[in-house]
Amino acid sequence: MQRQGVPALLAQLLGVVSAGLLAWVVPQLSRDVWLLAIAQGIAAALASRALSQPAWWWPMHLLFLPAVLVASTLHLPSELYLAVFILLMLVFWGTVKGDVPLFLSSPAVVEAVAEIVDDERARRFADLGAGVGSVAVPLAKHFPLLAVEAWESAPLPWAVTAFRSRSLPNLAVHRRSFWECNLAGHDVVFAFLSPAPMPELAEKVRREMRVGTLFVSSSFAVPGWAPETELEIEDRRETVLYCYRIKENMT
Numbered sequence: 001m002q003r004q005g006v007p008a009l010l011a012q013l014l015g016v017v018s019a020g021l022l023a024w025v026v027p028q029l030s031r032d033v034w035l036l037a038i039a040q041g042i043a044a045a046l047a048s049r050a051l052s053q054p055a056w057w058w059p060m061h062l063l064f065l066p067a068v069l070v071a072s073t074l075h076l077p078s079e080l081y082l083a084v085f086i087l088l089m090l091v092f093w094g095t096v097k098g099d100v101p102l103f104l105s106s107p108a109v110v111e112a113v114a115e116i117v118d119d120e121r122a123r124r125f126a127d128l129g130a131g132v133g134s135v136a137v138p139l140a141k142h143f144p145l146l147a148v149e150a151w152e153s154a155p156l157p158w159a160v161t162a163f164r165s166r167s168l169p170n171l172a173v174h175r176r177s178f179w180e181c182n183l184a185g186h187d188v189v190f191a192f193l194s195p196a197p198m199p200e201l202a203e204k205v206r207r208e209m210r211v212g213t214l215f216v217s218s219s220f221a222v223p224g225w226a227p228e229t230e231l232e233i234e235d236r237r238e239t240v241l242y243c244y245r246i247k248e249n250m251t
């Protein structure tokens with residue numbers, strides 16, 4: 001998976017250089033620090049796009065310097081910045097490396113996944129990137145005989161899921177990357193990630209999942225695979241669940 005630290009820094013630097021050039025060409029602009037910050041943000045967002053960063057980086061680049069300026073006018077204690085930084089790091093742990101940030105599945109998605117688990121008569125279920133347990137916890141509660149495994153690499157979401165699992169003996173929560181898990185034992189595997197890891201994840205699914213089991217990807221289809229079913233969920237995001245039956249010779 002593509003690491004995002006270097007392209008993010010490069011995009012910000014290109015934004016600074018572009019804003020500097022703009023101030024040099026139009027000297028009046030150098031007196032308006034807000035305009036320069038906005039110009040830097042626009043240039044950084046465009047650079048981020050040119051560097052093929054995932055879409056959620058563009059607004060961050062756009063708003064980064066203007067947000068720094070706004071914060072500097074508030075005269076907040078410096079410890080607060082450190083605390084917010086640590087909090088964000090604990091939640092969005094792998095995002096800089098290219099992992100997917102935290103978004104939560106809706107209750108309607110959880111209901112649909114529960115129906116799938118029921119229809120499949122699944123005995124073992126995995127959530128790859130479990131977040132705060134929005135799917136894994138209600139499923140484990142609803143199906144006491146279902147063995148649920150939740151994989152989450154970000155410390156804070158993992159801690160929340162682990163805490164929520166304390167009275168659920170059928171829910172195992174791992175603070176590890178799902179790339180390290182083996183999918184061979186699961187009847188239904190669920191993932192709500194992003195388009196970026198799908199080709200590599202499809203390869204893992206194809207290699208490890210047993211024939212006849214089901215891989216469910218929320219919102220993001222596997223390129224080149226025909227889903228057995230596409231469930232359209234009536235939630236705010238209009239989520240689609242792509243359900244892939246594992247067959248011999250999947251390409």
Ligand SMILES: C[S@@+](CC[C@H](N)C(=O)[O-])C[C@H]1O[C@@H](n2cnc3c(N)ncnc32)[C@H](O)[C@@H]1O
Binds near residue numbers: 093094
């Ligand atoms: C979009 S959220 C989905 C959360 C939950 N499954 C749900 O449906 O509500 C994706 C989660 O995957 C986690 N994640 C991303 N890459 C991961 C990896 N390689 N291993 C484990 N967790 C990962 C992120 O930290 C984030 O919490």
